[in-house]
Every structure is written in C-alpha cells, then in structure tokens.
Amino acid sequence: MIQIICGIILVLIGVLVFWKYPIKSDAKSLSLAALFIILAAILNRLSIMIPLFGFESLNISIEVIPMMLAGILLAPGYCYIIGIAIDLVGLLVNPTGFPFLGFTLNAVLQCLIPSLIVTTIKENRLNYLEKVIKILLIVLVVGACSYVFSLNQVTISNNVVTINTSFKIIMSIICVIMIAILFIVMYFYKKKLNEEEYYLFNIWLISVVIVEMAVSFVLTPYWLEAMYGIPFTLSLFIRVIKECIMIPVDIILGYSVLRILKKLKV
Numbered sequence: 001m002i003q004i005i006c007g008i009i010l011v012l013i014g015v016l017v018f019w020k021y022p023i024k025s026d027a028k029s030l031s032l033a034a035l036f037i038i039l040a041a042i043l044n045r046l047s048i049m050i051p052l053f054g055f056e057s058l059n060i061s062i063e064v065i066p067m068m069l070a071g072i073l074l075a076p077g078y079c080y081i082i083g084i085a086i087d088l089v090g091l092l093v094n095p096t097g098f099p100f101l102g103f104t105l106n107a108v109l110q111c112l113i114p115s116l117i118v119t120t121i122k123e124n125r126l127n128y129l130e131k132v133i134k135i136l137l138i139v140l141v142v143g144a145c146s147y148v149f150s151l152n153q154v155t156i157s158n159n160v161v162t163i164n165t166s167f168k169i170i171m172s173i174i175c176v177i178m179i180a181i182l183f184i185v186m187y188f189y190k191k192k193l194n195e196e197e198y199y200l201f202n203i204w205l206i207s208v209v210i211v212e213m214a215v216s217f218v219l220t221p222y223w224l225e226a227m228y229g230i231p232f233t234l235s236l237f238i239r240v241i242k243e244c245i246m247i248p249v250d251i252i253l254g255y256s257v258l259r260i261l262k263k264l265k266v
Contacts, residue, residue, distance in 0.1 A: 002102060006101035009105060010084075018077055032074060033081065036070040037086055040086045045094075046061070047063065065257065073261065082111045140244065144240045144241065148163075148172055148240070178247075179244060181248055208250045221239060
C-alpha cells in the first residue's frame with residue numbers, strides 16, 4: 001500500500017513540476033545533470049557505516065551534497081529526473097532487492113526542494129527565513145539533547161540496549177559543538193561575503209535545513225519502519241545525533257563547492 005501511495009505522489013509531483021516548469025533542453029544543463037548523478041553515485045559508494053548499540057546503524061555520507069547542488073543550479077524539471085536517476089543508479093550499484101519508492105521520493109525531494117526554493121522565494125523574504133532557520137537550529141540542538149537524555153533504553157531485535165549517562169553526555173556535547181561551529185561560520189560569512197554571495201549562502205543554508213529535517217527526521221524513519229520493522233523512535237534517535245553533525249558539514253562543505261562552481265560560472 002505504501003508503495004502505491006509513494007508511486008502516486010511521485011507521479012503527481014512529476015506532473016506538477018513539468019507543467020509549471022517545462023524543461024528547456026540545453027547541453028550545459030544535461031552535462032551538469034550527468035555530472036551530479038555520477039558524483040552522487042560515487043559518494044554513495046564512499047559512505048561509512050558506524051556501529052551504534054552493537055550494529056551498523058549510522059550511515060555517514062555526503063551523497064546529498066551533489067543532489068542539493070543540482071537543485072540550486074538546475075531547473076526543477078531536471079532535478080526531478082536527477083532524483084529518480086540517482087535512486088536507480090544506487091539500486092544498480094548497491095542492489096538491495098525490490099526498489100522501495102519511499103526512498104525514490106526521498107531522492108526526488110532532496111534534489112527538488114532546493115530548486116523550488118531558488119525559484120519561489122523572493123530575496124526580501126530571505127532575511128526572515130534566515131532568522132527562522134537559526135531558531136530551528138537552536139531548537140534542533142536543544143531538542144536533540146533533551147531527546148537523548150529522555151531515552152534510557154532502546155529495543156533492537158527484541159534485545160534491550162541500555163543507554164548510559166556517559167553516552168548521553170558525549171553525544172550532547174558533540175551536538176552542541178557542531179551547531180556552535182556552524183553559528184560561528186555563519187557569523188564569519190555574514191561579515192566576509194558580499195551581498196550576492198551571502199544571498200547564495202542563505203539559499204544553501206535554508207535548503208540544507210529543510211531537506212534534512214523533512215527527509216531525515218520524518219520520511220526516512222517512517223520508510224525504515226515500514227520496510228524493515230526498525231522502530232521509528234530508534235531510527236529518529238540515531239538521526240537526531242547524525243543530523244546535528246551532518247547539517248553543519250553539509251552547509252559548510254556544500255557552500256564551499258557551490259562558491260567554486262559559481263566562480264566558474266557553472
């Protein structure tokens with residue numbers, strides 16, 4: 001049933017995107033689309049699985065960066081196709097059985113959301129959204145620390161794993177440090193960048209936060225529970241820790257690449 005619902009949603013998104021943003025074929029866009037698909041496939045292969053609670057549960061990957069870069073630099077129609085292509089290539093590179101359309105939807109949204117932000121958000125609203133994103137980041141780290149300390153144990157395959165205080169403290173400190181580093185970088189960029197560059201940084205910042213919160217916090221835990229029976233709370237717990245680390249990494253590393261691409265007039 002979930003497969004059918006996801007398939008319908010993907011079709012509806014495709015119809016709306018191609019109706020509102022018809023694709024204008026050109027060699028540059030096609031070349032960039034192919035490049036981002038290849039980069040995402042390579043980075044997917046270079047992802048690292050970190051064991052937590054006795055099993056490999058934390059996937060560290062920057063595959064999402066070329067997907068969101070595609071969203072910033074290309075039209076929504078291209079981004080929709082790129083998202084589906086990346087998911088298909090991922091299935092060919094890492095066969096996991098029958099394709100699950102929930103993850104296909106994830107890939108499409110990771111490419112499409114930044115593109116829609118670029119095409120729909122007006123510049124005069126960007127400062128307001130920047131403040132909202134900063135508040136969301138503070139809420140994220142406070143919520144992450146509170147959530148970590150609220151859990152005393154998790155159940156994995158009928159085995160109860162106790163979460164000790166030392167682990168909670170270490171994870172909370174890591175989350176706070178990473179978000180603090182991000183705020184320092186944001187302050188530095190605000191002082192250093194010109195108006196056009198800072199506008200681009202804000203677009204990237206908003207894109208990363210919205211994508212990670214929508215896909216990692218909401219959709220992925222639900223898909224994992226539906227597909228593999230992994231409890232939503234356990235999956236969310238792991239992703240709260242992961243995203244406190246990966247959101248700053250994606251923002252800082254991704255924007256550095258985006259600046260280079262813009263200077264090259266890509």
